Amino acid sequence: xxxxxxxxxxxxxxxxxxxxxxxxxxxxxxxxxxxxxxxxxxxxxxxxxxxxxxxxxxxxxxxxxxxxxxxxxxxxxxxxxxxxxxxxxxxxxxxxxxxxxxxxxxxxxxxxxxxxxxxxxxxxxxxxxxxxxxxxxxxxxxxxxxxxxxxxxxxxxxxxxxxxxxxxxxxxxxxxxxxxxxxxxxxxxxxxxxxxxxxxxxxxxxxxxxxxxxxxxxxxxxxxxxxxxxxxxxxxxxxxxxxxxxxxxxxxxxx
Amino acid sequence: xxxxxxxxxxxxxxxxxxxxxxxxxxxxxxxxxxxxxxxxxxxxxxxxxxxxxxxxxxxxxxxxxxxxxxxxxxxxxxxxxxxxxxxxxxxxxxxxxxxxxxxxxxxxxxxxxxxxxxxxxxxxxxxxxx
Numbered sequence: 149x150x151x152x153x154x155x156x157x158x159x160x161x162x163x164x165x166x167x168x169x170x171x172x173x174x175x176x177x178x179x180x181x182x183x184x185x186x187x188x189x190x191x192x193x194x195x196x197x198x199x200x201x202x203x204x205x206x207x208x209x210x211x212x213x214x215x216x217x218x219x220x221x222x223x224x225x226x227x228x229x230x231x232x233x234x235x236x237x238x239x240x241x242x243x244x245x246x247x248x249x250x251x252x253x254x255x256x257x258x259x260x261x262x263x264x265x266x267x268x269x270x271x272x273x274x275x276x277x278x279x280x281x282x283x284x285x286x287x288x289x290x291x292x293x294x295x296x297x298x299x300x301x302x303x304x305x306x307x308x309x310x311x312x313x314x315x316x317x318x319x320x321x322x323x324x325x326x327x328x329x330x331x332x333x334x335x336x337x338x339x340x341x342x343x344x345x346x347x348x349x350x351x352x353x354x355x356x357x358x359x360x361x362x363x364x365x366x367x368x369x370x371x372x373x374x375x376x377x378x379x380x381x382x383x384x385x386x387x388x389x390x391x392x393x394x395x396x397x398x399x400x401x402x403x
Numbered sequence: 404x405x406x407x408x409x410x411x412x413x414x415x416x417x418x419x420x421x422x423x424x425x426x427x428x429x430x431x432x433x434x435x436x437x438x439x440x441x442x443x444x445x446x447x448x449x450x451x452x453x454x455x456x457x458x459x460x461x462x463x464x465x466x467x468x469x470x471x472x473x474x475x476x477x478x479x480x481x482x483x484x485x486x487x488x489x490x491x492x493x494x495x496x497x498x499x500x501x502x503x504x505x506x507x508x509x510x511x512x513x514x515x516x517x518x519x520x521x522x523x524x525x526x527x528x529x530x531x532x533x
Contacts, residue, residue, distance in 0.1 A: 206464075206471045207446040230446075231469035256442070256470045301468065317470035321414070 155262055155369065157246070162373035163193040164358070170201030170225050170236065175390035177243045178228060179382060181318065181325040184245050191245040192365060192373070196354050200237035200337055203227045205316070208294075210401045216294050221337050226400045229316035229327060233295050238333030238343055240354035240361075244326045248319070259326055260303040260315045266368045267305055267313055267330060270361045276348045278307040295338065305330075307347045332357055404501040406435065410477070410515070411525035415440075417501065418477040420515065427511040429478045433465075435500045436529045441467040444493040449485045449507065456482060456509055458516045463506070476509070477519060484508040 165176070173195055180191050202224040204213055210226075213219040218235050227234075244263065264280060271278045281304040298311075305313035315328030332354045333343040344352045366373055378386065393399045409417040415437035419430045438444070446466040456462045456476040463474045485507045489495055496504040520528065 205466075205469070207448075207466050228471065229469065230466040230471045256440075256468045260468075303468075315469070319470060319472040321473070321475075 155246070155259060157190040157369050157371045159190075160369060160371045160373055161189050161191045162362070162375045163191065163195075163377060164362075164375065165193060165195040165377075167196040167198035169199065170197060170203060170223060171390045171394035172386065173197060173241070174203070174225060174227060174394045175386045176378065177245075177325055177327060178389055178393070179386045180243070180245050181320060181323055183382070183385075184247070184323045185320065188247065189245075190247065190369075190371075191243070192369075193243045193245075194358050194362070195241050195243075196239070197236040197241070199223060200235065200335060201225065202337075203234045203236060204400075205229070205231040205233060206318070207403070208233060209403055212294060218295075218337050224400070225394050226402065227316070228318045229325065230318075231314065231316040232293060232298075234329055235295065235335055235338040235341070236329060237335035237337060238331065238345070238354070240330045240332055240357050242328055242330075244324075246324055246326075247322055248324050256317060257301075257303045259317075259324070260328075262368060263315060263326070263328065263365075264303055264305050264313060266364050267361065270357070270364050271307075271344070273360055274348070274350060274352065276307065276344060276350065276352070278305050278312060278344075280304065281306045281311065295341070298341070307344060310342055310347055312344055312347065330354075330357060404430075406501050407522045409501065410519040410521060412475060412477045412519060413528060414475045416475060416477050418515070418519065420511070428483070429480070429509045429511055429515075430505050431477060431507050431509060432500055432505045433474060433496065434525070434529075438496045438500050438504075441465065441470075441472065443467055444496060447490050447493060447506075449487070449490065450482050452482050452485060454482045455512075456480060456507075474506070478509055478511055478515060480509040480512040482507050483510050 200222045202218045202222050204226045268278050281300045304311050313330040318325045331343040332352055333345040409419050411417050415434045417432050417434050421428050444467045448464045450462050458479045461473040462476040465472055486505050
């Protein structure tokens with residue numbers, strides 16, 4: 149099967165957001181996922197984080213975060229997607245919201261692979277030779293690491309044996325939210341994790357990567373991007389989700 | 404249980420019913436096709452005994468390959484048992500999804516919904532989506 153078949157959209161909404169807080173970013177993604185059930189719109193959003201934020205994977209334990217140095221230094225919250233904890237600082241984040249019937253295959257990793265291949269191709273335009281991970285070379289300890297970027301799965305993107313990008317999903321009845329982080333630079337809060345900037349000795353940053361990747365993503369999805377920031381109504385819905393969920397202990401400390 | 408004798412949701416949950424003391428008890432799990440598509444299951448969240456579940460609504464969640472997916476109840480009623488051992492032994496779902504891999508038992512509050520698929524119809528749906 150052609151890997152690209154089945155994930156093309158006649159039209160996609162494109163949102164290029166400025167750096168925002170973690171709770172706002174997660175609430176926007178959830179608001180867009182909920183809205184997609186009604187407006188049937190595929191969305192690509194690219195964003196950054198300010199301040200640096202630690203996000204737990206949906207099933208991770210809040211107590212585990214308390215024992216980690218990162219959680220003492222930056223705000224933290226729980227994502228609705230799976231995987232390990234992420235320290236969002238010097239990174240470009242994408243979220244992709246799409247109807248599940250667009251999938252040629254229901255295999256989850258199919259869409260990870262598509263986006264990551266586009267990222268690898270984009271980095272090659274900067275003469276940066278990233279590849280997908282060889283998960284067989286990793287130990288059980290690595291697979292169970294608290295931080296996602298110390299784990300490996302075969303679809304992750306690595307550069308000089310360091311993971312630089314990974315993605316995760318939240319599936320609803322008819323729509324999927326996939327978001328992923330591309331570590332463009334090392335964070336002072338996670339000094340063990342170099343980013344593309346350090347690993348390639350380049351001046352790579354999130355804005356530079358975004359400017360080149362967006363046209364490549366348009367080709368990947370064979371689509372027309374309609375750039376449209378959040379409306380006032382969407383901002384109100386996002387604020388409500390931010391307050392009721394991503395800033396709330398009932399969500400962040402649910403396990 | 405024999406997969407060919409079960410009923411299925413379009414969302415890949417299976418259900419089997421028995422009569423006990425005048426009540427209808429449904430045993431519910433997820434299909435071998437769903438387990439295969441999800442690949443490596445790492446977490447599962449189950450409902451509590453005593454919870455009410457509603458046909459077509461979420462009753463739990465699973466994580467696989469960093470994706471969190473809901474599980475939908477095929478029936479409405481009260482949860483009277485959950486397979487607690489499953490959450491620590493998710494490989495059971497790969498080995499035996501229709502017997503040892505049962506997820507919950509529900510005392511039905513009504514009749515079985517009419518949108519459930521028999522084995523042949525469910526197999527046809529799986530073939531069309533893969």
